Amino acid sequence: MSQTFTLPDVGEGLTEAEIVSWRVQVGDTVAVNDIVCEIETAKSLVELPIPFAGTVDELVAAEGDTVEVGQPLIRIRDAAGADDDAGDDAGGADGAARAAAEDESATRDSGAQDSEAQDAAAQDSAAPGAATQDPAAPGAATQGAAAQPAAETSERPAADSPIVEDSDQQALVGSGPKADAAKHRPRLRPTELDLVEVSDLDPPTPAAPAAGLQAGDIAEMVAKASPPVRALAKRLGVAVWDLVGSGRNGQITRADVERQAQQRSGQGKAGRSRAAGAAAPGPHGGLPSQTGLLYDGPREEKVQVRGVRKATALNVSASASTVPHVSVFKEIDVSRTMDLRRRLRDQPEYQDVSVSPLLFAAKAIIWAVRRHPQVNASWHETHYTLRNYVNLGIAAATPRGLVVPVIHEAHTYSTLGLAAAITELTSDAREGRTTPAEMQGGTISITNIGPLGLDLGTPILPPGQAAIVVLGAVRTKPWVVEGQVVPRQVMTVGGSFDHRLIDGDLAGAFISDVAAVLEEPGLLLD
Amino acid sequence: MGDVVQLLTENGELREDEVYSRYVEELDDAALRDLYRHMALERRVDAEATSLQRQGQLALWAPALGQEAAQVGTIAALKPTDRVFPTYREHAMALYRGISPEELMATFRAARHTGWDPHTYHFNNYAVVLASQTLHAAGWAMGIVQDQRTGTLDPDQPADEIVLACLGDGASSQGDAHESMVFASSYQLPLLYFIQNNHWAISVPSSTQSPAPLVRRAYGYGFTGVQVDGNDVLASYAVARHCAEQIREGSGPQLIESITYRLGAHTTADDPTKYRSAEEVEVWRAKDPIARCRSWLQAEQKADETFFEETDAEADELAAELRRAVLEMEPIDLERVFDTVYAEPHRQVEVEKAWLKDYEAGFAEEEGR
Numbered sequence: 070m071s072q073t074f075t076l077p078d079v080g081e082g083l084t085e086a087e088i089v090s091w092r093v094q095v096g097d098t099v100a101v102n103d104i105v106c107e108i109e110t111a112k113s114l115v116e117l118p119i120p121f122a123g124t125v126d127e128l129v130a131a132e133g134d135t136v137e138v139g140q141p142l143i144r145i146r147d148a149a150g151a152d153d154d155a156g157d158d159a160g161g162a163d164g165a166a167r168a169a170a171e172d173e174s175a176t177r178d179s180g181a182q183d184s185e186a187q188d189a190a191a192q193d194s195a196a197p198g199a200a201t202q203d204p205a206a207p208g209a210a211t212q213g214a215a216a217q218p219a220a221e222t223s224e225r226p227a228a229d230s231p232i233v234e235d236s237d238q239q240a241l242v243g244s245g246p247k248a249d250a251a252k253h254r255p256r257l258r259p260t261e262l263d264l265v266e267v268s269d270l271d272p273p274t275p276a277a278p279a280a281g282l283q284a285g286d287i288a289e290m291v292a293k294a295s296p297p298v299r300a301l302a303k304r305l306g307v308a309v310w311d312l313v314g315s316g317r318n319g320q321i322t323r324a325d326v327e328r329q330a331q332q333r334s335g336q337g338k339a340g341r342s343r344a345a346g347a348a349a350p351g352p353h354g355g356l357p358s359q360t361g362l363l364y365d366g367p368r369e370e371k372v373q374v375r376g377v378r379k380a381t382a383l384n385v386s387a388s389a390s391t392v393p394h395v396s397v398f399k400e401i402d403v404s405r406t407m408d409l410r411r412r413l414r415d416q417p418e419y420q421d422v423s424v425s426p427l428l429f430a431a432k433a434i435i436w437a438v439r440r441h442p443q444v445n446a447s448w449h450e451t452h453y454t455l456r457n458y459v460n461l462g463i464a465a466a467t468p469r470g471l472v473v474p475v476i477h478e479a480h481t482y483s484t485l486g487l488a489a490a491i492t493e494l495t496s497d498a499r500e501g502r503t504t505p506a507e508m509q510g511g512t513i514s515i516t517n518i519g520p521l522g523l524d525l526g527t528p529i530l531p532p533g534q535a536a537i538v539v540l541g542a543v544r545t546k547p548w549v550v551e552g553q554v555v556p557r558q559v560m561t562v563g564g565s566f567d568h569r570l571i572d573g574d575l576a577g578a579f580i581s582d583v584a585a586v587l588e589e590p591g592l593l594l595d
Numbered sequence: 596m597g598d599v600v601q602l603l604t605e606n607g608e609l610r611e612d613e614v615y616s617r618y619v620e621e622l623d624d625a626a627l628r629d630l631y632r633h634m635a636l637e638r639r640v641d642a643e644a645t646s647l648q649r650q651g652q653l654a655l656w657a658p659a660l661g662q663e664a665a666q667v668g669t670i671a672a673l674k675p676t677d678r679v680f681p682t683y684r685e686h687a688m689a690l691y692r693g694i695s696p697e698e699l700m701a702t703f704r705a706a707r708h709t710g711w712d713p714h715t716y717h718f719n720n721y722a723v724v725l726a727s728q729t730l731h732a733a734g735w736a737m738g739i740v741q742d743q744r745t746g747t748l749d750p751d752q753p754a755d756e757i758v759l760a761c762l763g764d765g766a767s768s769q770g771d772a773h774e775s776m777v778f779a780s781s782y783q784l785p786l787l788y789f790i791q792n793n794h795w796a797i798s799v800p801s802s803t804q805s806p807a808p809l810v811r812r813a814y815g816y817g818f819t820g821v822q823v824d825g826n827d828v829l830a831s832y833a834v835a836r837h838c839a840e841q842i843r844e845g846s847g848p849q850l851i852e853s854i855t856y857r858l859g860a861h862t863t864a865d866d867p868t869k870y871r872s873a874e875e876v877e878v879w880r881a882k883d884p885i886a887r888c889r890s891w892l893q894a895e896q897k898a899d900e901t902f903f904e905e906t907d908a909e910a911d912e913l914a915a916e917l918r919r920a921v922l923e924m925e926p927i928d929l930e931r932v933f934d935t936v937y938a939e940p941h942r943q944v945e946v947e948k949a950w951l952k953d954y955e956a957g958f959a960e961e962e963g964r
Contacts, residue, residue: 077651080864101918102646113866120650257957319958505869 071146072121073129076136079108079115084317086110087135087376088142097125105143108136109376113505121145135375137317256319294321297383305330377470385529392448396527397576398563401584402548407558409590413484422488423495426560427463427517430540431487432593433586434515435459435480441579444536445513448570453535462511462531463491465498473531474503475511484593519543524561535567536576538583562587599854600834601824605882607890615833618672622832624897630671630828631888631898632906634663637687638885639910640696641859643917644703648863652921653703659686661826661858664884665791667691668831669759669853672839676717676752679759680732682766683721684791692716696913697920706924708932725762726769729788732760733775736784755843757785764804765796767812776848780816783847787838788813790850791825793857794879798870813850825855826884856882 076086086108093105102118105125109115126144130136294302294309298321302309307329314321362368374382406429413424438445438459446455461479465472474494476482482490497503513535516528519542528537541561548557562584566576586592602610602619609619622630641658648656659666666687670679681688689699694711701710702721709720722728736758742748766772767790779786790809794801801809813820823834831853838849856879860867867876892898933948 075651077649078654079649079651081655102643112864113869115649115866118646118649120646120652505866506872509869 071126071144072123073141073144074105074117074119074121075141076108076138077117078138079117080110080112083110083112083138085135085137086115088130088132089114090132091128093125093128093143095125095127099123099125099145117142119143119145121147123147135373256313293319294326298323298326302326307333377467377472381471384532388529388532392530393568394527394530394565395568395571395573395576396563396565397573397580398525398561399580399584400559400561401588402550402557403543403560403587404558406587406590407543418485419488421492422485423492424488425491425517426519426540426543426587427515428484428488428491429587429590430515430517430538430562430583431461431463431476431479431491432484432590433583434461434513434538436586436593437579437582438480438513440582441575443575444566444571444579446535446570447512447533448535448567453570456512458512460510460512462514462534462537463494464514464516464528464537465495467499467501469501472498472503472508473511473514474498474507475509477510513537515540519560525563528565530565530567535570536564536579538562538564538580560587599822599824600830601827602830602833603827603887603891605887607887607894609829609891609895612833615830615837618833618836619829627892628898628902630667630832631885631892632909633667633671633687633691634828634885634888635906636910636913637663637667637690639907639914640690640699640917641686643914644696644700645859645863647700647918647921648703653700653863654705655862655864656703657684657862658857658859659684661879661884662791662793662855663687664828664888665823665825665831665853665855668828668833669789669835669851672832672835673757673759674753677757677759677839678717678719678732678735679761680719680728680735681721681761682725682728682763683723684763685721685761688761689716689718692718694718695920696917697924700917700921701924704921704924706927708927726766726771726775729760729762729766729772729775732758732786733778733784736779736786737782739785740782755785757787757839757842759787759789761789761791763796764790764792764794764801764809765799767809768796768804776812776816776850779848780818783845785842786848787835787842788820788848788850789835790852791855792852793825793855795857795861795867795871797861797865798867800871808852810850810852813848816848818848818850819846820850820852822852822854825853826879826882826887828884828888855884858883 078084079086087110089107089109091106093099093103099105099119100122101120104116105119107114107116123145126146128143129141136142293314294312299309301307301323302321305326307326309321309326312321312325312329313319315325316322403426406426410424410426410429413419442455442457445459446453458478459480461476462473463476465474474497476487476490476494479487479490494503494507497507511531511534514528514531514537516526516537517540518526519540522542524541524544526539526541528539530537539562541563543558543560545556546559547554548559549555550557562580564576564580564583566579571579600612600615602612602615604610610616637659641660644653644656645658647653662684666685670688670691673679675692679685679688679692686699689711690696694716698710701707711718711720713719719728719731722731739748739756739758743754748754760775762772776788778784779788792801792809796804805812808822810820810822821834821838823830825831834851838851842849858876858879889898889903929951930948933944933951936944
């Protein structure tokens, strides 16, 4: 017999998690509470202990998969399960588990993606061998509902629910009444708050929530939409409580709100919503002219957004939509910096660290921040906070996506120390070893687009920061020195700034100071 | 104010203290072993509860890992009839008072509003609203004083009952804590404030909550306070005994700031690696209260290996019993939740109950069902 461990809500109200790593393989023996995998939720990295003892039968989800709460993760075969016979009508947990195992495999065979069916199967402790293909079996429905702590409790006869048998199969989902059996079922209609006539009761002293606004306020509080979606609805003037959520658990999604807004304003303009960027071309197999496609693959492909991509999307949308960005640039001669770089590289102590333009730019930023403290600040509407220290964020493109690890107290580092810190930080980032703590607390950031062969860019500010410096590629270009055109090493340095706090003149003065140091690194000797 | 009271050093050596040593000297070996036993049992229960949450069987858990000595030492110093007003993390105290792991878990599984009758154990229900329990404690203590004054004290209740108000460094910033201490002082209440300064209020360090030691607050309100090494079970016991005795003799309120450390997460919904360094945790792991007590008991030959093995076995049994009990718990009856808000029918509650029913009924039927 096998028992299935489904993904629980390990936080409060989490809906999904990504499998970071498995600590066990099929065939391994596990004891209760052995750690079997590490998952990453929206909140944290969490190790999951297994609630059963036995042998690992199947890892249902692969590393990197995003799994919804309530979906199966791993199946464990009981060590003493050899004597098992599907025909047995043994009661108790054994029977439940056996039924669950069989039902689940049946469900899987049918290829059903429907997690509700799987849930029901996992909970079903009805007669072993009950066919899950026939979910109408009354046992399935009753047991499924009964095992859910919050599901229509009042209508359930207390006696017919052997909770014991189910409960060790069944994870609590959510931390309150939301954890109902119907979590995967779509909503048919919204629920109005003011739907009951209780005229025999005294009306409340303040006006009954009949006045539209008041009812709306309360309804909004109970609408199943996350705060960002509510904010979006508010911005687009959509009554979020009127919507029927299409998301998981009946949640109202961004798409629901946008669709409603679009429908209301006639229809969306054709061509406006062209895909922002197609997936990278795959291997060029068939001739494009024959398939009518650009490359091998489906005509349209839905790619799940998760992990770093998701976090990046949230951060940049929040930043771009709330912070008025202003950008300035300056083209400069960095030949002296490049000379210095060569000389430093020859020093024995610099052998193991990367001496890049980024290092000098970091030093230049710290130097320039001393002269213009206001760029190293964060805006809070009624006030702003000046930071008398530099926690330098360094944007790094990694296989997982864009991460911005932070060198804390960067102003306290020597040049060699800073070089070592940058080297370590970027290699950690590329290998995905950057911890959440290392990405917190940045006060000002730098992004180096030179290695991409680019000269100019307008980066989006990381949350809570007022300035990000962008470095272009260093190129040998004609440059006028004392009336003569000579080849010099030239780059563009610039940055984006929070205009609420930093006007063009301050942004310009700051970038000019950064530029001055890169043109004459000797300034750092002060 | 003086220094932080410590009797058992981090190396497991016993120190002499003019005021406090005598309380420990009164304890025989069996009593000393029992302090260890209670700490060890709670730690095992705590680990099982954490696992159960990770397995989806508890909605939430607030680990007490690292704070066992502070809690066990303090509760052991009180009489079983002294009323305790806990936060939501006083698991070692609750177990010490005889509350079963099952009763302790009911709320964390969202199966009941509370798992135990506070009057049975003289141990109030957990308070999740920070510092609210300090007001309840002050109110209870005012009741004692009034009963004594009017001669209406419950005959079953000892005349020298005192009240323990538990709070943390984070709750110390709440207005409720301030009000409670003002009333405790004004009415000279038989109230002992027990602040477990575990260094972190979720992600806010105690240095931010209070740049000055929390113990000094007592003096601002006009009573005395003492700082104790909360990872030293002997000092925690002795200091609480001393304070309790003084309060029973009519000193008025007192305050203990127990310096300890939350080794685990704030709750299972928290990831402490986001705000504190592994190095810091290691420093405190080296001060582990249970390991310290164990090595002292061994060195002094107050406990043999059999005792530790038996304690571990007892802890494992308790954990297994806890797991069994949690898995068998009946879900909460939502109808009853609504019906017990007010004694009489209430329009808003009726509306909300009807809303929930309508909401539950508003899902698409599963095909074939």
